[in-house]
Every structure is written in structure tokens, then in C-alpha cells.
Amino acid sequence: MSPSDAAEGATTQILGAVVASSVTVITVFFPLLLIPGLQGLIFGPFAIVVMSAVAISLLVAVTAVPMLSSELLRRLTATNGEVALQPRRSFAERFDRAYQRFENAYRRVLAYCLDRPAQVIGVAAALFATAVIVLELGVVPSEIFPASDSRFVQFDLQAPKARRSG
Numbered sequence: 001m002s003p004s005d006a007a008e009g010a011t012t013q014i015l016g017a018v019v020a021s022s023v024t025v026i027t028v029f030f031p032l033l034l035i036p037g038l039q040g041l042i043f044g045p046f047a048i049v050v051m052s053a054v055a056i057s058l059l060v061a062v063t064a065v066p067m068l069s070s071e072l073l074r075r076l077t078a079t080n081g082e083v084a085l086q087p088r089r090s091f092a093e094r095f096d097r098a099y100q101r102f103e104n105a106y107r108r109v110l111a112y113c114l115d116r117p118a119q120v121i122g123v124a125a126a127l128f129a130t131a132v133i134v135l136e137l138g139v140v141p142s143e144i145f146p147a148s149d150s151r152f153v154q155f156d157l158q159a160p161k162a163r164r165s166g
Contacts, residue, residue: 007070011062022058026051 001009032047034040072091113120134140 003070003073006073007066010069011066015062018058018061022054025054 029047029050032040032043035043135142
């Protein structure tokens, strides 16, 4: 199987899931565009950015990624004469080494935490209590939406006076 055939086959296999998840995200964020008032002014641009990013991501996922993956793969002749696909060794080896270092560090931290459950729960409770105290004392001000009395925004614009050229 050639790298381009492999990329095309993989894209065909994941296309349905990628399109479905993208359409779901876009559908969920679309109603934010319909919110009136100040809340609509706040969340409308956010919804546009998220929907645009997901749509562009979908386009990249079904066009650029398959093309780049077919370039990343190279053909190696197997012992039986068939063509086998493998990722380029240097990238895969570097990635595997970095991931192994991450996994080892994660295992050490996880083992440390599992050996000391009382300390972990104590630290979590202290952090939670600190967050509640900071919010209650007003150190970090918070409000969901400021009070608004109108759904309209008013602007006063003054254009410069025009001169006649003549």
C-alpha cells in the first residue's frame, strides 16, 4: 500500500467522527450568537471564534493532515517483498524517548501521591479552603454579569467638518 493510499484510507475511516464532532461543537456554540444585550456582546464574538476555529480545524483535518502524513510515511521493503509503511525512525525514536521520560516522571509523582493519601487530601482541602476564603474576602473580585438596564449600546460620534476643495 502506498503512503497516499494509506492516508486516504485513514481519512475515510475517521471522516464521519471528525465531521460529527465538529458539527456538534458548532451547533452547541451557535445559540450564543442569539443572546441579546450585554451578554450577547460578550459571548457573541467568542462563539464566532470557536465555530471558526472548529470549521478550519475540520478543513485541515481532512485536507492537510492526510497529505502531510503521506509525506511522513515512507516505503520500506519488507523481507517478503511487500511494501510496508513505517514512520521515519528519527522522529519516532525522539518522541518515544521524550514520552518515556514523561511517563517515568508521572509514575514517580503518582506513586508518591498514592503512598500518602492523607497528605494529598489535606493539600487539596487547604487549596479549596484558600480559594473560598479569597473569594469571600473579596481579594479577587467576581461577578458573572454587571447589572444592565438596556439591551442597546449608544455611541456619540462626531465626524470632522468637511472642506470644499475647489
